[in-house]
Amino acid sequence: MEWRSVQFDWNRARAFLVAAEEGSLSAAANALGLTQPTLGRQVRALEQELGVELFKRTGKSLELTASGFELIEHVRAMGLAASQMSLAAAGQTQSIEGVTRISASEVAAAHVLPDVLGRVRRTAPQMSVEVLATNSTSDLLRREADIALRGFRPEQPDLIARRVQDSRVRLYATPEYLAQLEQVDGQPNLLAAEYIGFDDTERLIDLLNQHGLSVSYRNFPLLTLNQLVQWEWVKRGLGIGLMLEAVGDLEPSVQRVLADHDPILFPSWLVAHRGLRTSRRVRLVFDLLVAELG
Template identity: 35%
Template sequence: MMSRPSLDLIPAFHAVMTHGSLSAAARVLRLAQPTVRRQIEALEAELGTQLFTRAANGLTPTGMAQTLMPLAAAVIAEAAALGRVASAGAQALEGVVRITTSRVVAGHVLPMLIRQMQAEAAGLRFEVAATDRAEDLTRRAADIAIRFTPPRQQALVASRLPDCEVALFAAPDFAPPDPDRPWQEQPFVADDREDLILPALTAAGLPAPSNVVLRCDDPLAQIAAIQGGVGLGFCQVKLAARLGLRRVAPGVMHPMPVWLVVHEDQARIARIAFVFDRLKSALRHLM
């Protein structure tokens, strides 16, 4: 029968599940590998179940480990949120604010905004979860989210921002093999296993590109490929202007809805309200 596990053993389990090995988990936790192993074994003993099978090539999670991982992740997120909330007084413009957003926004939009906010409030510190997966704000995985899908959880305060326009762009010096061919026959940069771009074009009644020369699921790598002259591809219109990209096929444009989201409890904390308001004001001009 399972007993209540010691909370100080959960980080070791979470780290091994996240990073795939005892050695990687030990590096992240800054512990010795034997210490991480002992903590995993102690957690297994407390739970009365096996979490990993041992083999020459490392550890393989059991079905129970896969079941417990979301719960462990929630414990880790709540503990991190506890630390952020305690990092400063509720009315002080100092301490840590954690923002989650897409990789493109994290790489190309947030840095300038963080610099501006730190110039106004030097005591602020930031954590950025750069992921295209929607983090769960109700479990305090982040304080503020910039999302391209509407929030569905309760207890969230969401502000709808102007749509982010996405269109087709190429490098300024991009020279297609046959410039007289229509855009859908030119070299094209698309996603890979996610397979979102081409179906979206079809759903919008647009022709699917027939000359995909590069597939990659990383949007930052897609933009780099467009900048490098590999082919045409999609990019946010305002970002493309800052990057100096050249727009092609002016009739092809896709509006993406944007939401700025915060948990209603977090919105009462001064530093989080400050960051939320600054993002709300600035993002409408940058995305």
Template identity: 30%
Template structure:
């Protein structure tokens, strides 16, 4: 059905008069009448009974008026929400990041974002593959390197390193290595270097595995590595952004670390005015500030 004809029909049914509807729509009475006749012909039915005192809906006309009334209310609600969207944050936001950062750092903090914006719907896409933001595979990305795609707004959040961690319980049982070659006497927990991951982490794991460690546990993401470490299985290669949330972990061999890895937040230029994106960006930056403060108070620094 023609949307313009439905709009005119709704105005006529609401006003009960071609003349009054024409005044509302800024159309002549004859133009309104022609549109109503055309709609009736397309539907093969009569929508109005014509009387001297005005127009009365037929049974079929009442059915159509119920439908157009529902449409009008939904459109009015949508229009109001669009007007109010400068102050409100709602709807779906697709966020992509790595499995490690998403599970270990981002997801545990999202409760604060939901408390602030209870109508927000976040679709969190955790994978090592870099999704295409300009093609809207995701709205926002947090990646472990600067995005190379064009037409993106990007902000460097912090730098991280992969380091070695263990629990006090494990170290009390197995001893604390004093030099990197001592790692051969311990069980190493890390990602398999062939697994898709941050290159700096893979390089550190390769360096450690070169010491012919007799017993290892390899996992395909840092969440699994962390679980192995927390359960006292061995010494794990983990990103240092998790230390503020797991303060009981002991950093082993402080001089052994990966190269710095920059963490970037990025989103398409076309979403610059999106309230959802702005709210998420500001939330992440606030949490990064709190993280830096916790790192500084704990005696370490985040670049």
């Protein structure tokens, strides 16, 4: 294949990369904060500059052509290099102005971070904080966030992690829901109860079985990917669900299930890119998170 010499435009190459990764123009436009027509024009302009077709359009989906496959790894390497340059530049700043992005689960964002955010506002009122409340793992290497609060230790060598206090989690339900269950020796039959599942119900089943509850998929007739919705369902008496002990114990409409058992402990890790630890702004937020959560 012959490639013609072209004037390089990174915006067009990035549009091609994200469109390939997302699989559609609409998803790629949303990821880049562009309109779909704008992103489509960038991809078409790159195709015209290179003189090749990069995608096959099948309905609303995109499939890479042979030429697209040949180019995508080169563009992906360029994207990683651009991210590394951005990280290196961000790590050199000594200003505490600007935006620091924190990624955390929905429950952590709603119930764990507020105290930390208050301290940040008092310590550095000129700084802004953006919280990404998501149960997905944010890509710190691509600057989706500066800091992440996670339930696992990262394996990438470019990320650093600090373990903070484990999350104490318990099962909760309304007294009315527990009262309607079949009673065994004066206690609710939890093996016949209904539990509210997450996206990874298999992991939750394994976890409950490890704590003495022999449950299966039949015990999970309701599923939601949103932790705050799950908690609201528990408070409405739809079943048994997990919640942070500090949150559940303060909710008057529910009570502990298996109150005489120890809480379930989940590890918590603060994660940041190694280069960003030299940023005064990010380091300030990181250290405040350690002090508040440690």
